[in-house]
Amino acid sequence: MARRPLDESDVRVRPGRRGSRPRTKTRPEHADAEIALVTGVDRGRYTVLVEAGTPQERRAIAMKARELGRERVVPGDLVDLVGDTSGADGSLARIVRITERTTVLRRTADDTDPIERVIVANADQLVIVTALADPEPRTRMIDRCVAAAYDAGMDALLALTKADLADPAELVAMYAPIGVSVVVTSRTDGDIDGLEELRAALAGRTSVLVGHSGVGKSTLVNALVPDAYRAVGVVNDVTGRGRHTSTSAVALRVPEPPGTEPTWVIDTPGVRSFGLAHVTPEHLLGAFSDLSDVAQECPRGCTHTADAPDCALDEWVAAGPDATVQAARAARLASFRRLLASRTGTLDADPRGGGGHASGSEPQPS
Numbered sequence: 001m002a003r004r005p006l007d008e009s010d011v012r013v014r015p016g017r018r019g020s021r022p023r024t025k026t027r028p029e030h031a032d033a034e035i036a037l038v039t040g041v042d043r044g045r046y047t048v049l050v051e052a053g054t055p056q057e058r059r060a061i062a063m064k065a066r067e068l069g070r071e072r073v074v075p076g077d078l079v080d081l082v083g084d085t086s087g088a089d090g091s092l093a094r095i096v097r098i099t100e101r102t103t104v105l106r107r108t109a110d111d112t113d114p115i116e117r118v119i120v121a122n123a124d125q126l127v128i129v130t131a132l133a134d135p136e137p138r139t140r141m142i143d144r145c146v147a148a149a150y151d152a153g154m155d156a157l158l159a160l161t162k163a164d165l166a167d168p169a170e171l172v173a174m175y176a177p178i179g180v181s182v183v184v185t186s187r188t189d190g191d192i193d194g195l196e197e198l199r200a201a202l203a204g205r206t207s208v209l210v211g212h213s214g215v216g217k218s219t220l221v222n223a224l225v226p227d228a229y230r231a232v233g234v235v236n237d238v239t240g241r242g243r244h245t246s247t248s249a250v251a252l253r254v255p256e257p258p259g260t261e262p263t264w265v266i267d268t269p270g271v272r273s274f275g276l277a278h279v280t281p282e283h284l285l286g287a288f289s290d291l292s293d294v295a296q297e298c299p300r301g302c303t304h305t306a307d308a309p310d311c312a313l314d315e316w317v318a319a320g321p322d323a324t325v326q327a328a329r330a331a332r333l334a335s336f337r338r339l340l341a342s343r344t345g346t347l348d349a350d351p352r353g354g355g356g357h358a359s360g361s362e363p364q365p366s
């Protein structure tokens with residue numbers, strides 16, 4: 001897994017694991033703290049699941065303790081909780097500590113906020129929900145998502161919906177060379193073909209679902225998690241709103257037979273693009289171990305782009321033992337370079353005509 005790059009949470013030194021925490025006046029021990037999973041955030045109120053997987057499992061509402069300062073708490077975070085952790089009506093617990101994150105996914109910086117902020121923690125897979133038609137797939141957007149997933153140390157899964165409207169073959173061929181798994185779904189009178197394959201790909205993992213409006217993401221989430229948004233209604237009891245209208249990410253548990261690893265999907269309404277400004281070629285290369293080995297031979301400071309002089313990756317393609325291997329290597333290298341280019345505004349031509357936007361938030365198709 002690629003090393004996690006620094007983010008705004010790294011400016012402070014975080015304490016180590018339970019038992020080795022420094023005792024200071026400003027950082028009390030909180031030995032009685034309970035571990036909880038953050039499932040949603042709504043205007044300073046956090047919905048958390050306490051003692052998950054035990055008979056005492058309960059939802060509670062919490063706020064951030066002052067000692068956490070500006071550090072952001074996001075869905076997927078495992079936190080230490082103190083105070084009233086009963087989850088009873090009107091109770092409010094306090095989050096005093098964030099457990100070190102295994103992965104972080106950032107949304108893009110934009111004009112109003114120049115910092116790429118963490119939006120989800122500890123997820124292990126990014127599911128890019130893309131319709132095969134209506135709306136047309138946009139490969140540049142998919143590339144950016146794959147780059148964000150690999151950068152975050154997550155796997156990428158392409159969920160191609162509406163296969164009743166168009167053939168998935170072209171997109172499958174485009175993403176297979178870079179290790180993106182693909183699940184194809186289609187809805188036919190109430191049933192969703194491919195749902196069981198999707199369920200299998202999600203089982204026991206924490207997956208973030210992204211997709212533009214109209215691609216069929218809600219259709220999938222509702223099929224996976226019946227009453228998806230009623231399950232997170234706890235936050236709404238506090239805010240007094242009848243519906244979940246927050247635009248931040250929310251973690252939903254997919255029902256599983258008892259005794260199996262929990263399966264979580266994290267829906268990200270309103271997230272349209274991911275922060276890639278901080279991603280270096282070397283870091284992205286880390287997700288491609290074969291290419292990364294070859295690139296050891298590159299000249300110092302090689303950018304590995306198609307126009308980079310003496311890039312060892314080009315020699316590696318040419319050195320393939322036969323035409324089949326060469327073609328496979330060429331496809332993999334071309335796909336890697338496409339991801340590399342998707343970080344910046346250098347890739348304007350979307351091969352499928354989906355409109356290449358230079359950077360920042362991608363506008364939603366209407």
Ligand SMILES: Nc1nc2c(ncn2[C@@H]2O[C@H](COP(=O)(O)OP(=O)(O)OP(=O)(O)O)[C@@H](O)[C@H]2O)c(=O)[nH]1
Pocket residue numbers: 161162163164165185186187188211212213214215216217218219220
């Ligand atoms: N033909 C076809 N239509 C589908 C399929 N899945 C979903 N749809 C339709 O596509 C439209 C959008 O589906 P949603 O599930 O609402 O899409 P979404 O991505 O959640 O979009 P928002 O709710 O706008 O965020 C709806 O009219 C669905 O009925 C499919 O497999 N085939």
Ligand SMILES: [Zn+2]
Pocket residue numbers: 295298299302303304305308310311312313
């Ligand atoms: Zn190179």
